[in-house]
Amino acid sequence: MAVMMTGGEAMADKASDTLKAAFTKELESVDSYFNSAREGVILQRTIWDGLIYLNQATGKYEGNLATSWKWVDDTTLEFKLREGVTFHNGEEFDADDVVFTVNFVADPANGVVTQRNVNWMKEATKVDKYTVRIVTKGPFPAALEYLAGPVSIYPNEYYAEVGPKGMGLKPVGTGPYQVESVEPGKHFVLKKFDGYHDGPKGKATIGTVDIRTIPDVNTQLAELFSGGLDFIWGVPSDQAEKLAATGRFNVVNESTMRVGYLELDAAGRSGTDNPVTKLAVRQAINHAIDRQAIVDNLLKGKSKIVNAACFSSQFGCEQDVAAYDYDPEKAKALLAEAGYPDGFAIDLYAYRDRAYAEAMLAYLAEVGITANLKYLQYSALRDLRRNGETSMSFQSWGSYSVNDVSAITSEFFKHGAEDFARDDEVKAWLDTADTSIDPAVREENYSKALRKIADQAYWVPLFSYNSNYVFSKELEYTPTSDEVVRFFHARWN
């Protein structure tokens, strides 16, 4: 496709000061507490602000709607708020907005869909107009990470009046862009907010951001070539290479926090006679797959193989864990040792990246494991997993861009419905690490948990994902590994 697109001339959007971008998925609601999509995270960071901000360049927290904060005790955070901030509708920002937002989202009855982002908060209380306290349900060391991420502050009067539905159709925040129009799922127009405060995000420079949903990636490319779009991402690596070769676009690859892995039913939930309940079999599967070859030939870009059950930049992601190199002979020997000299047959479930799954089938076949690919919709596969019916499935997890191990390892190894290891020791370590506010204690316990997960080969950690960003030569933008597109950092050159 990309090769055929040689003619045409891109029209200048710089002149009209409008950045035209595309979403692939129909976003269900712009209200960030009522969607769980990547597109939603992008709009959330654009339209709203959090109390704090994580500077991607330095990795340090900076004050955003708050100017300073401190732990009063293990479960209470106190914030001094920034004065003189206004919402897009002119409402003044103060402690009441924080209190209202936190108390609204923390109440399960309000049905926030991303509960894990908010259910650690018990309540917020006002100290004075510009001082507020957030109380957590228990010690929750990752609080700052969440407050710099998915938790953003809504205007209390407006939100009380319109609710999530109204917020989804006519969002109001304090962020660098305000919303001009929303056609649900289809089209979003954002305008630079001239009254934006002097926060660490910085003021937006591009006047208008016009986002349309275009499901077909080939159509997105066609729009890019004909000048209908300036900015797309998530472009498959083969297409990205061809686009780079035309010399007409900026093509930038950046790693994402998404990690791919094989989930093995070590606990025997799908049947105790299941071969992967045996440690040697799980280790054999780890040795059987040439992850580096899959990265080099299929994922490409900044993807790396992963050995620990987390993404390397996340707090607590111990890198010094058992690594299983590609060694089919050793895999065969381990299988023989486990009592499967001629291999066995097993179902491999998957819901995305069929090509990667098929590559793994071939590697497994080489050591005698006949894997039968069952490719399902995400929700259908998750139902099967939750019922413990899958002995091997190819999964991926983006940690919701939360840069802390609690967002991934603790999600899958604390005896939840998606825990196929059911290891009491691992759970105990994770519980300790998740609830301690001493970073050293956390690191130590996450390290123990991750080492045991690797030793026991509960997962086959595979690789980190990457994304190709393709945009007009008139644009300047530096992607970040949290996969959040920050339109307010884009500028015309």
Add this chain to the structure above:
Amino acid sequence: MLVFALKRLGLVVLVTLTVSLLSFSLLFMSGDPASAIAGENASASDIEAIRTLYGFDRPFLVQYGDWLSGALRGDFGQSYYFKLPVSTLIADRLSVTMLLGVCGISFALLTAVPLGVVAAMRPNSFIDRAALFLSVMGQAMPSFWFGLVLIVIFSIQLNWLPPSGSSGWQNFIMPTVVLGYYAMPAIMRLTRAGMLEVLGADYIRTARAKGASEMRVMFKHALRNAIVPVVSLAAVQMGFMLGGSIVVESIFALHGAGYLAWESIARNDLPTVQALILIFSCFYIIFTFLSDLANAWLDPRIRVG
């Protein structure tokens, strides 16, 4: 004619009810909606909370009764995914699909019927062969490929038409051609076959003997008889187009009802899917009904039978 129409109308109502019950029960059995509503990053407790909130634990017939009584009042409930009333959502998406369907079927009829007549006038001639070639192409070419080829030529090379969206009439040209072209071959061939059969009939010879002009013979005498099966076929094709073409709507990013239905199935958005199935089947039923009426008007023998 009136009795005929009333009998047909009674059938329409019964078929519609059956379709609604079938679609409701099929979807009900097709997976856990709570898990789909919660979305990709939801945890176990999120899903449980949603299950009770939406009442998926109630008996099937209670849920169906609830839905049907709402549907009769035009209230299809709230989309699990968009959290908006299904009727608003569908009204928005259906307008694009209906426009596209009407354009598509018009394009198909306006090209296929004259081509079929011309082909029948000179069987086995160059024109007939060319028309046959065109129709085989239309049937053989996958619409996603045809759509992309049109985009490459008209949007990228020539820069005449926008590749995607639905903001102006220019956006509908390529989708109309792709959608219409797919429906064209069947109509063309049926017209040709019908015309060939009719042109051999005695009354055509009589009409010619009377000295009627060739045009009059073709369009007044022959086509009126040859077109009866074409009307039925076009009605089915029209129903198909109003059901939305997932492929065409997806390639040209038109966000019509077909694409909405397809995506809603993947999202387990039951209220939206149920409403769309009911509406799509109503289109089929209504168009079949209308084509029955049209045929009865064209051919008096049908009215009696």
